[in-house]
Amino acid sequence: MDSRPHTARVAVTPAAGEVLRTLAARHGPLMFHQSGGCCDGSSPMCYPVGMFRTGSGDVLLGALAVDGLDPIEVYMSKSQFEYWKYTHLTIDVVDGRGGGFSVESPEGKRFLTRSRMLDDAELADLGLVPAVPRT
Numbered sequence: 001m002d003s004r005p006h007t008a009r010v011a012v013t014p015a016a017g018e019v020l021r022t023l024a025a026r027h028g029p030l031m032f033h034q035s036g037g038c039c040d041g042s043s044p045m046c047y048p049v050g051m052f053r054t055g056s057g058d059v060l061l062g063a064l065a066v067d068g069l070d071p072i073e074v075y076m077s078k079s080q081f082e083y084w085k086y087t088h089l090t091i092d093v094v095d096g097r098g099g100g101f102s103v104e105s106p107e108g109k110r111f112l113t114r115s116r117m118l119d120d121a122e123l124a125d126l127g128l129v130p131a132v133p134r135t
Contacts, residue, residue, distance in 0.1 A: 007118070007125040009088060010074045012064040016093040016111060020046075020066050023103050030069075030103070032091065033058070034076040034084075034113060044074070044091050044111045045102045064091060086128060087115045 012020070024030055029049040035042055045052070054060075059081040063071035074091070076084065096110050104111055123129045 005125045005127070007122040008062055009126075010062040010064060011088070011090045012066060012072075013090060013092045016091050017064075017066040019093045019104055019107065019109055019111075020064075020072065021068055022107070024069050027103055030072050032064075032072065032074040032111075034061075034074065034080065034089070036077055036080045042113065043102065044089075044113050046104055046111055047101075048103065061089065084115070086118055086123065088118055088122070090114045090116075 020030060023046065027048040030046055031049050031052065032044045032046050033052055033054070034044050054075050057078055058075045059078055061074045061076055061081075063073045066072060074089070090113070091111055092114050093104070093109050093111050095108060097105060097108065102111065118126070118128070120129070
């Protein structure tokens with residue numbers, strides 16, 4: 001039996017998926033790093049794989065499934081994850097100009113993160129609370 005969590009921590013909207021397909025055609029495989037509030041606020045920053053280096057101070061939240069693309073990994077710093085570990089994050093896109101570091105910036109679009117609290121079952125699946133026995 002597989003004991004790994006089945007709860008996804010990250011997702012992507014169809015609109016963001018469309019923009020990601022366009023960007024991947026231009027830049028190749030992509031990844032995200034959830035910004036912690038510096039230069040571009042708390043925007044999810046999209047980079048070509050290899051342009052932003054992750055390390056031991058980062059947590060892999062999961063990978064976005066976008067039809068026609070390789071999985072797009074999403075990272076966050078460990079210190080920020082301590083504050084956000086009880087949330088599910090959805091990458092979305094809106095019109096507007098985001099920060100200059102993220103690859104969608106010249107497109108007149110910007111990615112943003114929508115979040116919600118994980119429910120009790122998701123928290124238990126991720127080991128954040130004890131599992132409640134079913135009766």
